[in-house]
Amino acid sequence: PTKSTVVLENMLQVDLRVIPPESYGAALQYFTGSKEHNVKLRTIGVKAGYKLNEYGLYHRSDDALVEAEDEAKIYEALGMEWMPPELRENTGEIEAAIEKKLPKLVTLDQVRGDLHVHTNYSHAIDPLEAMVKKAIDMKLEYLAITDHSQSLAIAQGLKEDKLLEQIKEVRRLDDEYSEIRLLTGTECDNKSDGSMDYSDDLLSQLDWVVASIHIGMQRDEETITNRILEAIHNPYTRVIGHPTGRLIQKRNPYEVNLDRIFEAAAEQNVFMEINCSPNRLDLRDVDARRAKEAGVKLSLGSDAHSVAQMEFLPLGVSVARRGWLEAPDVVNTWDLDKVLGYRR
Numbered sequence: 001p002t003k004s005t006v007v008l009e010n011m012l013q014v015d016l017r018v019i020p021p022e023s024y025g026a027a028l029q030y031f032t033g034s035k036e037h038n039v040k041l042r043t044i045g046v047k048a049g050y051k052l053n054e055y056g057l058y059h060r061s062d063d064a065l066v067e068a069e070d071e072a073k074i075y076e077a078l079g080m081e082w083m084p085p086e087l088r089e090n091t092g093e094i095e096a097a098i099e100k101k102l103p104k105l106v107t108l109d110q111v112r113g114d115l116h117v118h119t120n121y122s123h124a125i126d127p128l129e130a131m132v133k134k135a136i137d138m139k140l141e142y143l144a145i146t147d148h149s150q151s152l153a154i155a156q157g158l159k160e161d162k163l164l165e166q167i168k169e170v171r172r173l174d175d176e177y178s179e180i181r182l183l184t185g186t187e188c189d190n191k192s193d194g195s196m197d198y199s200d201d202l203l204s205q206l207d208w209v210v211a212s213i214h215i216g217m218q219r220d221e222e223t224i225t226n227r228i229l230e231a232i233h234n235p236y237t238r239v240i241g242h243p244t245g246r247l248i249q250k251r252n253p254y255e256v257n258l259d260r261i262f263e264a265a266a267e268q269n270v271f272m273e274i275n276c277s278p279n280r281l282d283l284r285d286v287d288a289r290r291a292k293e294a295g296v297k298l299s300l301g302s303d304a305h306s307v308a309q310m311e312f313l314p315l316g317v318s319v320a321r322r323g324w325l326e327a328p329d330v331v332n333t334w335d336l337d338k339v340l341g342y343r344r
């Protein structure tokens, strides 16, 4: 047998397939492409007189091998550029590869900052300074401190005086650690009536305002959409956090008209988040791609509630890549002055 299923100690299931080394490229292509991508690729192959399977690319007429070892050469023989596995969904990537118009997908090493983290000022585990040190270890150039706001009691949201106290500590640490720039901020609740959970006066004192919905998610689409539109029109909002509210395998996204949200966000220069927490990962890839097409820039936030969770950033990068995003589409690849200057 050449097929087996292995369950790792961490319970991850892995399909193991043994193939001859000379078929490595063909097998890699076959198993990383989605079914839809591979069907389309085989159709193109047939028209060109080829046969493609996990062992190689062959001439249909005499079964002579064209290529098997190198995945890129298989794509080349089929008349197109190699493309990253994240794009292999038959949603336009094959056409783009034929025309040599594939996106240059954003990479993790282009990410310069994290724009959404929590500390033990609210309900997260680790102190502010520990988060800062971790960001420095990760070679980040900037970090936004965005604890929960006052009405979110369940997450020990910060009352005004505590936020003012935190602002002082953030500024002090910003002076102390010259390796990194720290942004004062909040993940401010976008409340059921559409208003923000802090006064404009307080919000105006912060560098970075993420507006998020955490309660009252069972309303109809019109209500939720208007509520987010109101947050977008608040002059201090920088980012709409986890814009669909889904929790993977736990809670469906709320009803929201994303097209209206994207249109307003593009007009107001408000960023939409790709939340990097494995529980959330929203915007999803397909929505991030639509956002980009609507002229919206995307902001990555680990939404870390501990030092260890700051390592979630790469998950958001994967979503961005599946959403066809290039470095200029992702705010976190910009230098901080450009990020801060984008609105107003």
Ligand SMILES: [Zn+2]
Binding pocket: 187, 212, 214, 241, 242
């Ligand atoms: Zn949140």
Ligand SMILES: [Zn+2]
Binding pocket: 116, 118, 187, 303
């Ligand atoms: Zn958060």
